Amino acid sequence: MYAIIDIETTGGQFNAEGITEIAIYKFDGVELVDQFISLVNPEIPIQPFVVKLTGINNAMLRTAPKFYEIAKRIIEITQDCIIVAHNASFDYRVLKMEFKRLGYDFMKQTLCTVELSKQLLPDVKTYSLGKLVRSLGIPIADRHRASGDAMATLKLFKLLLSKDLEKTILRTLIKNEIKNGISPKLLDILENLPTTVGIFYIHNEKGEIILIGRSNNIRKKISQYFTADTKIGKRIQNEVFTVTFEETGNELIALLKEREEIIHNKPVLNKVQRKSAFLFGVYLDKDVKGKYQLEVRKIDGRKKDIYLFKNQQEAAFYLHKKNEELTEKIPSDLSLEEYNIQFLAFVKEIEDSFSNIIVSMKGRNISEKSALIMENGAFKGYCFYDLNYQISNPSVLKNIVIQMPNTKDSRNIIKYYLYKKNDCKIIPY
Known part of the structure; x- marks a missing residue:
């Protein structure tokens, strides 16, 4: 669990500030599960420049609860959570300071979205919250108010989770769970899994990934492992500590991510799936007369x-x-040279149809879509977006795309999927 926090303060001398507003969004890695937003009476005056920046003045806070009145709620909503904030050292310091005044030692692990953004979004020009989210096409309301800034941080954090191919954030969460001794039983694990499409990671008690898989129903697939009477099933049942997952919104992204994650992480129970699934191909060849043709091998x-x-x-x-299409397109009375020229042009049309496209598909929820990007025949990656502006504006698209390796396997997975399915929209890029 993550607690995404933003705090507004009175300003003033270091370690003498008071909280004027706090917003906390509890996030389970997929969706918002709880929230707490409140003005706070700091019992000290607000600095004039802060009033101008936030719009919060002393009069607004006279009837607001004092920190000790909301302290219990903050402890409850952040229990077993990692604190996430934009410039986390500031928010965490102020929160610890307020609890220390009450004689309580508030200790949490933290993640800073500024530092994460510098690692995962290295090409962005500035990392101030407002300018950063705007460069990503993320809308932000109530800037410099706790609820607006915390919501923008939550949306940014979702993007960073998707871009974190090394799973640094996820591993931090699991280490936190292991440290706190949170080892859910099999039924508890199943209860917290979604019934949607995505990929899943089965971890042992050391936090190591022992199996990666995908499914159109993650909970159902894990349930099958937990009840299986097979060698792999029994090993999973004996070794599983927790199961993490990533919803992908559609099967194509799940296929691509599963393949890449298995190759990258090399889980001990995924040895067979490290091999390519593509065994036969259609190739360009010539017959004995030198006439181009297609053949299977x-x-x-x-x-x-x-x-x-x-x-x-x-x-x-x-x-x-394809032979039927060729018969319709290329006249039978052409010379060998003319036929071969038109044949090669036909083959080039097939290749060019995948060169520069955006594949738009379902996202992880009703308000979101996903996109895969092919540029000059190379697979660039995918992204999730809420607004068409985000994929029609090249500079924004560059920032939000989650890069994936451009391998022959990834290109084949995309081409094969587009050949077999019709649940997507192809947009020229």
Whole structure:
């Protein structure tokens, strides 16, 4: 669990400030599960420049609760949470200071979205909250008020979680759970898993990932592992400490992320899945007369493929369809040279159809969409977006895209999915 916090203060001498407003959003890594927002009577005057900045004045706070009156609620909502804030050292210091005045030692792990942004968004020009979220196309309301800034920080943190390919943030959370001795039983783990599409990570008591998988229903898939009478199932049941997950909104992103995460993390129970699933391809060849043709063969790393498939039957069906298209497009009475020129132009059309596109698909919730980006035939990555502006503006798209390796496998997964499914919109890029 994460507690995304923003605090407004009176300003003034270091370690003598008072809190004037606090907002806390409790976030489980997927959705908001609780929140607390309140003005606070600091019992000391607010500095004039702070009044001008926040709009909060002394008159507004006369009837607001004092810190000791909300302290219990803050402890409850942040229990077993990592504190997340933009410039976390400031918010955490002020919060600890207020609790210290009450004789309570408030100790938490923290994550700073400024530091995380510098690591995961290195090309951004400035890391001040307002300018940073605007460069990402994230709307922000009530700037310099605790609720508005905390909500902007939450949206930023969601993006950073997606961009954290090394899972540094996730590992911090698991270490926190291990330190606190939180080892949920199998039924408790299942209860906290979603029934949506995404990828999942099964961790042992050291926090190590022992298996990565994907499913259109994460809870159902994990339930099958927890009840399986197989060698892998029993090992998971014996070793599992916790299960983390990442909702992807659609199957294509789940396929790409699962493949990349398995290759990158090399979980001990994913040995078979490290191999490519594509076994047959359609290749360009010539007959004995020198006439171009397409043919199906087992994957051949020495030759450039037109399309790859998981089995021979799929490849043969694709070849049949393309031969029908060729018959319609290229006249039969052409000379060999003219035929070959038009044949190569036909093949280039197939290749160019994947060169510069944005694949728009469902997002993780009803107000969100996702996009995969292909540029000059290379896979650049994916992103989640709320506004069309975010993918139509190249500078914003560059900042929000979650980069993934441009491998032959990733390109084949995308092409294969687009061939088999029709649940997406192709936008020229």
